[in-house]
Amino acid sequence: MLEFLAPAPEAAAAQLIRQWKHDEGDAELSMVRAAALAVDEDYRVRVPWWDGIDLNAGNVRRSVDGRLTLVDVFCMDGAALFGQILQDAAVVRRLIPETQCRHVLEIPYLARESSPAELHALQEAWAR
Numbered sequence: 001m002l003e004f005l006a007p008a009p010e011a012a013a014a015q016l017i018r019q020w021k022h023d024e025g026d027a028e029l030s031m032v033r034a035a036a037l038a039v040d041e042d043y044r045v046r047v048p049w050w051d052g053i054d055l056n057a058g059n060v061r062r063s064v065d066g067r068l069t070l071v072d073v074f075c076m077d078g079a080a081l082f083g084q085i086l087q088d089a090a091v092v093r094r095l096i097p098e099t100q101c102r103h104v105l106e107i108p109y110l111a112r113e114s115s116p117a118e119l120h121a122l123q124e125a126w127a128r
Contacts (some may be wrong), residue, residue: 005061008068013060016068020055036073043074048095049081078109086125 008016019025020033036053043050054075061069081104084091092101105126110119 005063005069005071008057008060008062010057012062012068013057016060016070017055017057032070039074047076048092049077049084051075051077072108075109076107078107078113081107082110082114082122085122089125089128 007013016025016029019029023030023033025033040050040053044052052075053073055070055073059070059072061071063069081092085104092104096104105122110122114122
């Protein structure tokens with residue numbers, strides 16, 4: 001999907017984020033915000049390593065027709081999750097059903113913050 005979305009201009013992204021934070025956007029933005037807040041509230045209770053809503057300028061994109069679009073607004077505490085995988089991956093498997101953690105090593109934080117050696121160690125720990 002990202003190949004069809006360009007980064008939003010900085011001022012436009014900042015304005016959308018401001019509207020989100022103060023619930024001052026249009027009806028569509030308010031609906032998305034309300035839905036996201038409901039998901040966040042639910043997941044904070046039942047998803048280990050949940051880290052909430054991650055609304056930053058990089059998550060505001062512009063579609064080909066000029067509309068602003070929000071992507072990837074939820075996040076997990078990647079550092080803590082990956083630390084647990086390295087320490088004992090069985091804990092992660094016990095707390096998160098297999099069907100919900102099949103992409104656990106594909107969290108963008110991992111690719112941004114890890115060296116090739118760290119990635120290899122995580123893959124090995126997860127495979128055990």
